[in-house]
Every structure is written in structure tokens, then in C-alpha cells.
Amino acid sequence: MSTYAKKQGFGATLWDFMTTVDHKKIAILYLISGGLFFILGGLEAMFIRIQLAVPDNNFMSAGTFNEMITMHGTTMIFLAAMPILLGIMNAVMPLQIGARDVAFPFLNSLGFWLFFFGGVVLNLSWFMGGAPDAGWTSYASLSIHSQGHGVDFYVLGLQISGFGTLIAGINFLVTIINMRTPGMTYMRMPMFTWTTFVVSALILFAFPPLTVGLTLMLFDRMFGANFFDAAAGGNTIIWEHLFWIFGHPEVYILILPAFGIFSEILATFSRKRLFGYSSMVFATVLIGFLGFMVWAHHMFTVGLGPIANAIFAVATMAIAVPTGIKIFNWIFTMWGGSVRFTVPMLYAVSFIPSFTMGGVTGIMLAAAPADYQYHDSYFVVAHFHYVIVGGVVLGILAGITYYWPKIFGTMLNETLGKFTFWFFLIGFHLTFFIQHFLGLWGMPRRVFTYLPGQGWETSNLVSTAGAIFMAVGVIILLINIIITSVKNVRVGNDPWEDGRTLEWSIPSPPPFYNFKQLPLARGLDAYWIEKMEGKKEMTPAEPLGDIHMPNGSIIPICITIGLFVASFGALYNMDADKTWTVPVIIIGLLITFGSMLIRSIKDDHGFHIHKEDLMDDKDKEVKA
Amino acid sequence: MHVEEKFTDATWPAAPETATLEGKNKYLGFWLFLGGETVLFASLFATYLALKDKVPDSGMLLAKDLYEIPLTFAMTMILLTSSLTSVYAMYHMKNNSFQKMQAWLLITVLLGFSFLALEVYEFKHYVHLGHTFTSSAYGSAFYTLVGFHGAHVTFGLMWFLSLMLRNAKRGLSLYNAPKFFVASLYWHFIDVVWVFIFTVVYLMGMVG
Amino acid sequence: MKTRLRKWRLISLFAIMTLILAGCGEAKLSALKPAGEVAQKQFDLMVLSTLIMVVVIIVVVILFVIAIVRFRRKDGDDSIPKQVEGSHKLEVIWTTIPILLLIIMAIPVVTYTFELADTSAMEVKDKDGKTKDAVVINVRANLYWWEFEYPDYGIFTSQDLVVPTDEKVYFNLKASDVKHSFWVPAAGGKMDTNVDGVNQMYLVFDSKKSNEAQNLFYGKCAELCGPSHALMDFKVVTKSKDDFNSWVTSMQTVAKEPKVAEGELAKQGQEIFNKSCIGCHAVSTSGNGAGMGPNLSNFGERERIAGFLDHTEENLKKWIKNPDDYKPGNTMAGKYGKLTDEQIDALAEYLLNLKVEGSKHID
Amino acid sequence: MANQQSNSANPNLNLEYRRKQNAEEMKHQVITFSMMIFFTLIAFAMVAMETISRWFIIPVILLLAVIQVIFQLYYFMHMKHKGHETIALFIYSGLTVGLITVLVFLTIVWL
């Protein structure tokens, strides 16, 4: 814990978190809010499964169901999975490359608050006249047709949180390019840092098309433009393209960090370096690159014509190759190793077959003529939950458990962790395996109910039962977190004992300046190298000196609140009876730009931690 | 080298924009941002091209009926020149001559404002002819693409102005040199986009 | 231990395979019971790709199981394993084999993509401007109902698609409000109906397979289109070429003039209908009225009401009374005045007697 | 963190020499600028003539635009200088993604 922030009241802690620019605290903010959104999205999933448990169910109305799936998909992808991953990146990546913070601490905070308020805007829709109901893909004809303001909330919420993600992406890129500690060459970076790097690049290039798509939809719905109005010359397919140009890289934005986490965990608990490190790096970059060439595989049935379908089908299949390289490298990391089954390792191990099953159904979907059958059926639902839950969510659960001690300084209970693991894993396969068949038996996705007599009853019931297992697993995890936090047993630098990378060479949680002296990376798995030579600490790369740190700031929240206000003006702009909308837009934007102006006018040079204080700190640690 | 350090002409670094880590980060981060902006404008261009001349009824004005050479030419010349003047400003920044830099930036800003004025005039003219944001998909796409560029120009101007006013009394330092430099990068990028706008939208619009 | 585990995996794999074979779903709507050339090709591709994938999964699982069983850390084992950097040989293997497998898959994928997109027969017209040698149907998808136009015969129907067996049936697909998607799982994959243009595709219904499915296939809307997306079903009635032709002929007899109702109650119903409903519903087969509602000229012979309700008088009355109870968000609700129970009885009587083929109602 | 990173500036570098170099570079910039103006004039003139076939004009003016952009990037925005490899990588990636988008919208956006 930092010596500066101890023993404070709740208000002070709150203020501290609202103004913090420390990557580790921002990580915690991401994890908490992402976690809350995950529970929200999970509850929505449970409602979906309850409604579909039996035929002709009327647990919810058709309209509510559509809101539920839209919010489930949107929340899970944009507000749960991605932010949690960004949180883990924030917590771990700077430590892995031996940096004292990210390149732009202020923007880091801004990115978080944009994401958070975007999520708030989106979810306020539940209380302000109805949630978006056009699916998470929000295809233009339906979303333009949709009554009420639900889709407007979708557009504005995603627009705001999208800016946040873009900022985070640029921030990570610059951090990794410019702020690696001496000796940390690109080919010595831990795998998780590599995936963070590639993912950030994907964010940089994938989010602008989404921004444009959302802007067009915003103009159409709120300011009377005609991009998607076929009668006025518009074309709805433009939306589909823009969405998927973003949407497909997005799924790799989700899975690559999970790949990174598993690479770390598998190496750690096999006590063996990652097998084929350089081909893993290559595969990651290749996946990122190919990810931009395949988006039309979501549009095989749109009518793009056989040439386009054939090209995109083949391009899509190509992704099996780099992904396969990764799968086999993971297996061979364990091969010949000394494998210890801790909870994070259980997740990592179970991920391999689970994700493979999801991946190969992806290749089946890529077979365009067969996809005419699969598309928009439960087969697709099964595919993407296999890759997302069997890949991303397992990755998140693994990452949280693995890095929990580093982030919070305590260990989650292993026994409870194993319960969570088994409930979740069994529930997951139970829920989604059967859905492949539902799809093949003709069940379309996004149906709020189905009639009896079509042969889908039993399978749907099984699927719902599986979802309950998953919920139990998640609840046990929550209990585990509470128990662990209450007990608050502190741990040392390297609680898993087999840590290999720099983050395990410093205290858990690290001091707010991370490294007293920047460490010298002498190879891949820098900390492991030192350990093997019998050392306890890293060799420093610089003499002990003053450390420059940035000041906290409330301005990020102010900038965000301006956009938050403006979005409500835009939201109701097309309502004839509301005359206040334009002034509200202007006021909101004034707050935003005013805050930005203040930021640029007020010089903020940060502060220095003096060498002497650092030495004090060390002394205290030794005593404790 | 310290951000608050005072410099003489001789000690002023050759590349003041990247002399500190903050400067380096800002410089790189901004370039990356421009990489993203490239995709953003490409998406807008793509949309415009897909919707060009897509109007609900045949009586409506199309690209070749609207665009005129003289106005576009004037706007192009103004913006291209402003790119050069901002280069001059950065030249003086590298020579640590603050006043000259300010002067060239002022010229850049004035050119930028005249560009904007012409753009506003142009839009007004089109609206008068019945080609509006809401009249057709073509109209929506046109105003969105060109308007996005216009908004970038406006933002660039505000940025320059606030930097100039803010630092008028303080002179150059390693703290604000990267800011000036990055703002001028932004200005060049706006110019790059305009090169494509005048080619793809206006010239290609006129030849049909 | 090791072999036991492997055996267990094998058994569960067989269990899964039997599940696949035993549970192919219902003949009337399962993609696993292909009922014609298109579905058959797609099914073959599915089988081929599934086999490849099963091979991949088996390889991965075997290696995986060996790794986690053999290299498990023993209690108190503190040895440091050899830090292996990688292996070029292995890497070449697991790069080339997947590439080969993918090539095997890619060849039929590309061929079928082009074969299934071949709708050139639609363009071949005779001198009257009619399609030569091919049945062409214009499908128009609307918020929760389907309209089928047979342009070469000048007839319209809705909700029940009637097609001849053993030949290619060609479709022009379009939506009039929001995007939908036209899917008859047993006969072949889907194609979107867009708002901004027409898509073309073909399907084939094999007569033998059709018989197995009682000449009735289920059609689905496969694109989220609003609250009642789930209920936007349609039915495909297959007929032999001869039966199809005679169906066309009888449809054409009511093409010009709506049938005059017989019986007092039905006459009454017709009157109400002409006052309240005719604005949206056509009752002659040659037109679709204003295109606002399904053509009802053969309503008495339909498989379902509104595409999914059982075709009973009771359901019909309930439907007319308040369509929103059955299909939330449908465009008929609230567009006509309140009707008394008597009026509804009369309407039901009238509608149930709207038939073109006499009493050949299949159930 | 500025304090630990000592940087590129070489204090021994003679001021006079640097000034000269800057002036030299500025000269290049002015030449670049004149070429850009020249290309622009050609492009506008071709369109103004109204006699040349559009199949000739369009590729030529696009080419001129591309050349101008390269000038902007490499001279005005200094991408020709050392240490811009990463930057170039990202700009080209952005351009690639953008180009694919434009291509698709011109061909299979459909309709």
C-alpha cells in the first residue's frame, strides 16, 4: 500500500478513486464496474434462459425479451468482457514491462470514465422508456424502425464508451512502445503484453468504423438524416458492413487478451517457458491482421454474391492456422513440464478443449453454403458462446484468480475456487453444447418463444439447467471474494511461487510508483532468470533517484459528464414536444470542451518522490 | 532534461518535441491517433462513395450540378498554404524563436478561418438550392463527410488559438513544444484529408 | 488410469455421435433431414466439415489428456523442468496439416457457393415475358407475414407457400418494412429479404422426402424483425407438378372476382369484411390489394392462422378480436373499429369458406 | 518520469550548423509545397477543361492526390526522418484497413 493513502474515510477514498490516475487503481475501477456489468448481463442471460426453458412461456413479453437479448449482448461485450480485460491489462501490463505507469495517466482515467458513463447511459434506458431492442448488432432497418428511444440509448452509450476504449488502446500502445524498461526488447515481452499490444492496435483500427456507423445512425435517428432510409436513397447494408468491420476484430479484441493470460498461467504452473514463444508472437500478430479481412462472414446470407462469399469464406478459414499454432504450443508448454493444478491452471487447462470446440464450429460457419443453414440459428449462438464463455470468460476468471494477489494483496480461497470452476465448466457445456443441435433442428436465434411440437423442448430445458449451474458458480465466486476480503491475509511478492515475469518481483500490491528502480530485463521471463540464479530481486537498471509522478485530476469526470449531459439533449432531439434539447446539447459540449480547455491551460507538471522517502519506504518494509 | 528548464538558443534541443519522455509519448500517441483517424475518414469516404447521387427523386440536384471549380479551388489553395505557414511556424520553433512562431501560427489560423468562412458560404448556397442534410441520402453523406472535416478544422483552430494565448507570455519550453508540434501535425492531417476531399468529392463529382 | 480415461473419452464421443444420428430433428424443419438438392449439398458440406472437426478435436484432446496426466506435478516435487524453447519440426507439422485440412474443405465450399448462387434460369424469358421452364416466386416479407406472388401465373397467396416437387423453384426475395430472412431449414439455407433490393435463390423439394414430411415444411423468419419475429412462421405445401398446376388453375379462377359468399351468416360476414377489412386484405388472387395485409382468397385452406395458430374457428375469432394478444406489434391491431361478437362470428364464417380448391384441406 | 530519460539533443552540436540544417530543410519544404500547388493546378485544370475523358481524369487526379499525401506525410509531417518506423507501420496499417473499406463499399456494398 502506498504510504500516502492510508487510513482515510469513505469520502476520501471515493474522491481518491474519482481523481486517481494510477494505473493500478484505474484497473480496480475497471474490474469493479466490469464485474457489476457482468452480473447484470448474467442476470439478463438467466432471464433469457428462463423464458426459453419451456415452450409458449410467458415469463416476459416479446418486447421485453428483445430488450433483454440486446442488452445482454451489448452489456456482456462492451461493458463486461472488454472492460474487465482492460482492467487486467491496466493492472498487469505496465508491471510486466517494468514501467512506473502508463504513458498517459490522465487519459487512462478519462478512458475509464468514458466507458463507465457510456455504460450508465446505456443502462438508464431501462428506466427511461425502454431499452434498445434491435439486437446487439442493431441492424439498420430494424433499428431505424424501432419506436421509442431505446436504440438512441444504444447509439449514445456505445459512442461514449467507445471513445473511452479507443483512448485506452492508444495509451497502451504508446506505453508498450516507449516505456519498456532497459533490456525489455520486443521479443522479451511477456505474452500477455504482446496480446495487449496487438489488441490495442485492433482497437485503434476497429473502433473508428463503429464510431462512424454509430454517428450515421445517430444522425438518422436524431437529426433526420437518410443514410439508412431506402426510400430516400439510403442503404442499410452500409450499417452491416461498418458494424462488422468493427465487429469481427472486436471478437479478437476479446479473445487475444485471454490467450495472453492463458499463456502466462500455463507457463507459470508448468514451470516451463512458453513453448514456441516467437511463433506465438507471430500467430498473435497474424490473427490480428487476418481479423480485418474476414468481416463479411457475418453477412453470407445478405446477398453479397458468390464471389464475395467465396473470398471471405476462404479468408476466414485461414484463421484456423495461427490459432491452431497457439493451441498446440500451449499443449506443448505443459508437455515435459511440472504441472500444478491451481484454480487459474484449471481454467487454463479446461480452456484448451473448450475453445477448440468453439473454434472449429467457427470454421464450419465459415463454409459459406453451410452457413446459409447455420446463420441466425442457435448453432451460431452455440459457436460464439463456446468461444466467448469457453475462451474469454474462462480467461477472465483465470486472470482474476491469478492476478488477484497482485492486485489486492490477498489470495482467493482455492477450495471455493474449485467449486466455482466445476460448476461453471459443467454448466457451460450443458448450456451451450445442446444449442448446436437446436440450431440444426431449425431453431432460429432471437426468438422470444417457440411452439411445442417442433422437437426443441428437452434441449431448451437442458440448456436452462446448465445456465443455473453457471449462476451457482458465479455466486460462489462472489462469496469467495467477500470472504477473502474480510479475512484480508496479506501475501508476499510471488504468492504462486512460480512467477516468471516482472510483476512478481515487486510487492503485492505494488507501491504506487511500482518500481523503486527500473529493473534490468536480461531475457524472456526476466524474473525467472534472476530466480534461477538464486536472487530474490531484479537487478536494477538505474541508480536510486527521484521519481516523477503525475497528479490526480477530477477533470476526466468533468469531461465525461459534459458528454453525458449532451447525450440526453441528442436523445430527445427528434421529439417535437421537447424544445430544450439543443440548449442541453450545447451546455453539455461546453462542459466537455471547457474542461478540456482548463486541462490544456492549467500546467500540471506532477510531483517528485524524493530519493530519501524511497529509502524510508524500504526500511519500513523490512521492519514489517 | 527537465520540462521546466530554461534554454538558450544553443542549448535548445534539435528536436524539442521529442526531447522529454512526455513529448515522445505525446508525439507517438498523436500519430497513432492519426492512424485511427485515417480509418475514420476512410469509412466516411466509403459511405459517401456508396451514397453519392443517391436521391429519392430524379429532379434533385446531383454532384455534377452542385460543385463548382472556383470556390473549391480557392478553398484548396487557402488550406494548402496554411499547411506551409504552419511548417514555417515549426521551423521557428526549432530555432527557438518564439515570436516568429507565433506570427506564423497567427497567419495559419487566419487562413484556416477564411477556409471555414468559404465552407459555410458553400453549405449555405447548397441549402438554398435544396440540397440539404435531410433531403436525401446523398445530402446526408455529403454534409457528414465534408462537415466532419470542417469540424476538424474548427477544432484545429481552437487548439492553435488556445496554445498561442496560453503561452504568449511564457515562451517556449519543453513542456509546450510538443503541444505546438502535435497541433501542427493535426493541421497537416486535416490538409491530407482535404486533398482527398477535393479530389474524390469535388473533382470526381464534377467529372461525373 | 490413462487408458481408462481415453476409453471414457471414446465412449462419450460415440454417445455424442449416436445422439447426432438418432436426433436429427423433425423431418418438416430439420437441416439434418435434407429434403432436396440444396439442403443435401449443404448437409454434405456439414458432414464433411464435422468429420474434419472431429478429427481435429480428437487430436487435440489426446495430446491434451496425455499432457495433463503425464506431467502432473507430484507432491513435494521441486525439480525444475527443462526450459524448452520450441521445436521447428513440430511447428511445421501443426502448420501444414491444418492447411491441408482447410484446403480439403475449401474446395467444395467454393464450388457450392457458386453452384447455389446460379439463378440464371430466372432470366430466360419466353416471348410473353414469362419465365421459360422455371417456377418463379416473388417473396415479400412484411412485419410478421409473408406474401408469395407467382408472377408468371398472375396469382398471389400468403402465409402458405405452395411449390411443385422435383424441380428448381426460384425466388425473388424482398422486404417491405424491415429486414427479414427467408428460411425453410429442411429444403435449404436462408437468404435475407432486404429493404433496399431483391435477392435471388432457388430451392428443390424432393417428392419422396416431401412425402415423408406429409408434404408440409416449416418456414421461419431468421432475422430479428421486432417483437413477433419468433412467430413469423410460414408453411410450405409441396405438390406434385400436376397437383401444382391444378392448384394454379383453381387459384386463377378466383383471380378476377372475389368469391361471393354462400349462406346468410357468411354473406353478412362478407359485408362487414368489405367495410372494415378489404382496405388491407385482398380476397381475389390476382392482386394484393394495397399490400398491407395477407391475401385471404384461399384462407379456408390454410394450414395456420397468421402463420402459426392452429387453423380453428375459435382461434380465428380470437385473432380477429385482438390480434395483439397473439402477435405483439403486428400491424393489423387497432386498424379497424371495435367488432361485436356477432360480427366476428359472421366474419369467421365468411373467411373459413374462402377456398379455391373445394374441400381439399390438408391437416 | 522525464528526469531519467536523457535524450537525443546533443549539446556539442554547433548552433550555426543546426540553424543551417533547419534552413536547408525549410527550403525543401518550400519546394515540396510548390510541387503540391503545381499538382493541384494540374488536377483542377484537367477537370476545368471538360474535354478529357473521365476514365483518364479520375485515375490521374487520384494519383496526384496520393503523391500529394506522400509529400505531406514524409516532408511536412517528417515521416522521412529516422525513428518513424513504428509510426509508418501504424499509418500504413490504417491506410490498408481504410482502403479495404473503400474498396468493399465500391464493389460489394451491394446495390
Ligand code: HEA
Ligand atoms: C471471442 C469471440 C470469438 C472468436 C474467438 C471467434 C472465432 C471464430 N469465429 Fe466467430 N463469432 C463470434 C465470436 C467469436 N468468434 C460472435 C460473437 C459471433 C456472432 C455475432 C452475432 O451474429 O451476434 C460469431 C459468428 C461467427 C460467424 C458468423 C456466423 C453467422 O452469423 O452466420 C462466423 C462465420 O464464419 C464465425 C467464424 C469464426 C472463426 C472461423 C473463428 C476462428 O477464429 C476460430 C479459430 C480457432 C480454431 C479453428 C480452433 C483451434 C485450431 C486448431 C486446433 C487447428 C486445427 C483446426 C482446423 C484445421 C479447423 N464466427
Ligand code: HEA
Ligand atoms: C461476452 C459475451 C457474452 C457472455 C459472457 C454471455 C454469457 C451467457 N449468455 Fe449470451 N450472448 C452474447 C454474449 C455473451 N453471452 C451475445 C453477443 C448474444 C447475442 C445477442 C443478440 O442476439 O443480439 C448473446 C445471446 C445469448 C442467447 C441467445 C438469445 C437469443 O438469440 O434469443 C442466450 C440464450 O441462451 C444466451 C445465454 C447466455 C448465458 C446463459 C450466459 C452465461 O454464461 C452467463 C453466466 C453468468 C451468470 C449466470 C452470472 C449471473 C450472476 C448471478 C445470478 C449472481 C447474482 C448475484 C447477485 C445479484 C448478488 N446469450
Ligand code: CUA
Ligand atoms: Cu421477420 Cu423475423
Ligand SMILES: [Cu+2]
Ligand atoms: Cu466474425
